[in-house]
Amino acid sequence: MSITLYVPGDAAARALGADEVAAAIEKRAQEFGIKVHVVRNGSRGLFWLEPLVEVLTSRGRVAYGSVQAADVGSLFAANFLEGGEHPLRLGNIEAHPYLSRQQRVTLRRVGVIDPRSLSDYLAQGGGLGLAQARQLSPAAIVQAVTDSGLRGRGGAAFPTGIKWRTVLDTGADEKYIVCNADEGDSGTYSDRLLMEGDPYCLLEGMAIAGLAVGAKRGYLYVRSEYPDAIALLNAALDNAGDWLGDFQIEVRRAAGAYVCGEETALLESIEGRRGIVRSKPPLPAIAGLFGKPTVINNVITFASVPDILARGAAFYRDLGVGRSRGTLPFQLAGNLKFGGLVEVPFGSTLRELLYDYGGGSRSGRPLRAVQVGGPLGAYLPESQFDTVLDYEAFAAIGAVLGHGGIVAFDDTVDMAKQARYAMQFCAHESCGKCTPCRIGSTRGVEVIDRIRAGQREQIPLLRELCDTLTDGSLCAMGGMTPYPVLSALNHFAEDFE
Amino acid sequence: MIATLDTIFTRHREQAGALLPILHDIQDALGYVPEEAVPLIAGQLNLSRAEVHGVISYYPHFRQTREAGHVVHLCCAEACQANGSEALAAHAAATLQGAKVTVKPVYCLGLCASGPAMQIDETRLVARVTTEKFDALMNELGARA
Ligand SMILES: Cc1cc2nc3c(=O)[nH]c(=O)nc-3n(C[C@H](O)[C@H](O)[C@H](O)COP(=O)(O)O)c2cc1C
Ligand code: SF4
Ligand code: FES
Numbered sequence: 001m002s003i004t005l006y007v008p009g010d011a012a013a014r015a016l017g018a019d020e021v022a023a024a025i026e027k028r029a030q031e032f033g034i035k036v037h038v039v040r041n042g043s044r045g046l047f048w049l050e051p052l053v054e055v056l057t058s059r060g061r062v063a064y065g066s067v068q069a070a071d072v073g074s075l076f077a078a079n080f081l082e083g084g085e086h087p088l089r090l091g092n093i094e095a096h097p098y099l100s101r102q103q104r105v106t107l108r109r110v111g112v113i114d115p116r117s118l119s120d121y122l123a124q125g126g127g128l129g130l131a132q133a134r135q136l137s138p139a140a141i142v143q144a145v146t147d148s149g150l151r152g153r154g155g156a157a158f159p160t161g162i163k164w165r166t167v168l169d170t171g172a173d174e175k176y177i178v179c180n181a182d183e184g185d186s187g188t189y190s191d192r193l194l195m196e197g198d199p200y201c202l203l204e205g206m207a208i209a210g211l212a213v214g215a216k217r218g219y220l221y222v223r224s225e226y227p228d229a230i231a232l233l234n235a236a237l238d239n240a241g242d243w244l245g246d247f248q249i250e251v252r253r254a255a256g257a258y259v260c261g262e263e264t265a266l267l268e269s270i271e272g273r274r275g276i277v278r279s280k281p282p283l284p285a286i287a288g289l290f291g292k293p294t295v296i297n298n299v300i301t302f303a304s305v306p307d308i309l310a311r312g313a314a315f316y317r318d319l320g321v322g323r324s325r326g327t328l329p330f331q332l333a334g335n336l337k338f339g340g341l342v343e344v345p346f347g348s349t350l351r352e353l354l355y356d357y358g359g360g361s362r363s364g365r366p367l368r369a370v371q372v373g374g375p376l377g378a379y380l381p382e383s384q385f386d387t388v389l390d391y392e393a394f395a396a397i398g399a400v401l402g403h404g405g406i407v408a409f410d411d412t413v414d415m416a417k418q419a420r421y422a423m424q425f426c427a428h429e430s431c432g433k434c435t436p437c438r439i440g441s442t443r444g445v446e447v448i449d450r451i452r453a454g455q456r457e458q459i460p461l462l463r464e465l466c467d468t469l470t471d472g473s474l475c476a477m478g479g480m481t482p483y484p485v486l487s488a489l490n491h492f493a494e495d496f497e
Numbered sequence: 498m499i500a501t502l503d504t505i506f507t508r509h510r511e512q513a514g515a516l517l518p519i520l521h522d523i524q525d526a527l528g529y530v531p532e533e534a535v536p537l538i539a540g541q542l543n544l545s546r547a548e549v550h551g552v553i554s555y556y557p558h559f560r561q562t563r564e565a566g567h568v569v570h571l572c573c574a575e576a577c578q579a580n581g582s583e584a585l586a587a588h589a590a591a592t593l594q595g596a597k598v599t600v601k602p603v604y605c606l607g608l609c610a611s612g613p614a615m616q617i618d619e620t621r622l623v624a625r626v627t628t629e630k631f632d633a634l635m636n637e638l639g640a641r642a
Binding site: 014015016047048183184185186187188224227252253255256269271272274275290331332333334339375405413421429 | 513520542551605610611620624
């Protein structure tokens with residue numbers, strides 16, 4: 001009999017020393033003549049505790065964290081393989097308030113299962129959605145997704161059912177399912193966690209989309225900065241056997257351009273061209289990849305679908321508030337004591353996430369500004385921390401939830417500098433198609449530099465530039481850069497003095 | 498190089514939109530995409546050389562020269578800024594003058610709860626990088642004389 005241990009193979013855990021820990025455990029066990037089976041699971045998303053080691057004992061899983069290779073000797077001495085006492089012992093991690101207060105739906109298996117094992121996935125409730133979808137007509141699958149109220153999790157929050165309906169209703173000899181795993185937004189990592197912790201869930205969601213619209217081929221476009229996710233997805237596909245039926249998925253590696261996360265630029269990139277944004281119409285749903293009707297969705301959108309089919313649309317729709325149904329995996333990032341993944345139904349407040357989960361700043365200084373929704377999202381001041389986390393409430397204050405990334409800054413932040421960074425990022429990442437985005441952003445950097453040098457009379461010019469960006473941009477790259485810039489200017493005017 | 502390219506072309510013969518996968522395979526095999534490969538890729542895919550060049554130069558990931566030594570990508574996106582990535586970048590610049598290491602910016606590595614983050618030689622990720630940790634890693638690489 002061997003003892004089963006879990007040492008995350010997730011990129012964040014590895015970046016904090018998980019490989020060294022796994023190797024040290026195996027070495028020590030061998031020295032003692034103990035057989036161990038080390039599963040490289042995903043991360044549960046409590047990053048201050050990574051590497052988080054769990055031991056499967058007769059009384060369930062017992063966690064220790066954060067473990068460094070140097071701790072392994074004392075863990076063995078404390079008999080951790082039987083759940084022994086140790087300063088790093090955390091007990092059952094699922095009882096940890098950070099996890100027990102969450103409502104994990106889409107990411108519930110991440111960190112729990114062996115991501116490479118289809119049988120583990122199926123044993124933990126995976127596969128039921130696909131089985132259900134195989135019993136339904138395409139229209140009935142689309143109806144279930146529509147009824148669930150699911151909206152795209154990649155940023156724009158477009159109703160998924162409507163998108164799928166369009167593709168279903170468009171006749172063509174070939175259709176495609178494309179997964180947007182470009183996850184370029186700073187402060188976001190939920191796609192990565194899911195791909196590295198529960199890849200079969202994503203594959204299942206894509207296969208269900210294929211059944212729903214009549215597509216046999218899927219592409220998974222993953223950013224090149226995520227080599228671990230790419231390797232895991234390919235391993236999962238290799239181990240999938242005929243589970244996906246005749247639906248075929250190909251993993252594509254991106255090449256470092258942020259704008260390729262924009263759906264039409266992404267399609268250009270898969271087709272082998274520069275990632276330049278296409279004019280719409282036509283919508284990708286009508287003429288997308290290789291000119292064919294194409295469903296393109298974010299990782300978390302697809303990964304939400306198996307549960308909707310398996311547990312029913314009502315189950316999902318009953319979570320959340322207003323027109324924001326279901327859960328969103330929020331990603332706490334930046335200057336927070338307890339950064340990590342918090343999946344909760346829409347409806348809590350930013351303050352709850354920042355303080356009840358995040359524990360306030362890591363630096364111990366007061367939090368001053370929080371950027372929600374990635375580099376194109378607004379900066380929120382303290383006075384807006386009570387905003388309810390739902391798409392419409394955020395829109396009402398000129399902000400966005402986007403992909404659910406939350407980046408906290410303490411009071412040492414210089415907001416004029418952050419505004420400058422946003423303009424510079426736009427200049428750097430612009431695909432070059434629209435003049436305001438390509439040229440205006442560089443002008444924006446210069447204007448902010450002059451304001452920071454004391455020329456306050458340039459502020460109206462900055463506002464005008466933002467108006468030009470908003471009105472004259474084909475996509476949200478140029479169109480939303482004013483969100484971080486103007487929110488910084490409006491809420492933190494003192495930094496522009 | 499020709500043999501390497503032939504193997505790669507064969508692997509992608511049936512693939513639609515094969516240009517990026519081919520470029521990735523070439524860079525993985527050779528460390529960069531050599532100038533001499535461009536006309537061969539163009540011929541293989543029925544594209545003009547200008548089109549192939551356009552794609553290589555558009556994507557930051559692809560390079561046309563071999564890296565001289567180690568490459569360190571420091572994340573300088575917002576979540577890492579909030580945790581002192583700028584000070585780390587300044588430290589790197591100050592301590593690595595004349596070293597066999599190239600420091601480059603990267604915009605998010607997906608380790609945003611554990612910043613500042615960095616990547617060494619496009620393979621090894623390191624999170625919660627302090628100046629001490631950074632110095633130890635650079636010594637390990639033999640970056641400093
Ligand atoms: C500049 C830019 C970058 C984007 N990056 C991403 C991304 O990395 N991942 C993503 O899912 N959507 C991204 N989007 C949104 C996509 O264009 C698109 O809305 C999304 O893939 C649709 O899927 P969803 O409906 O499931 O959200 C980006 C949009 C823009 C304008
Ligand atoms: S707004 Fe910018 S990124 Fe978007 S299409 Fe125009 S130039 Fe390209
Ligand atoms: S912002 Fe640095 S890793 Fe995401």
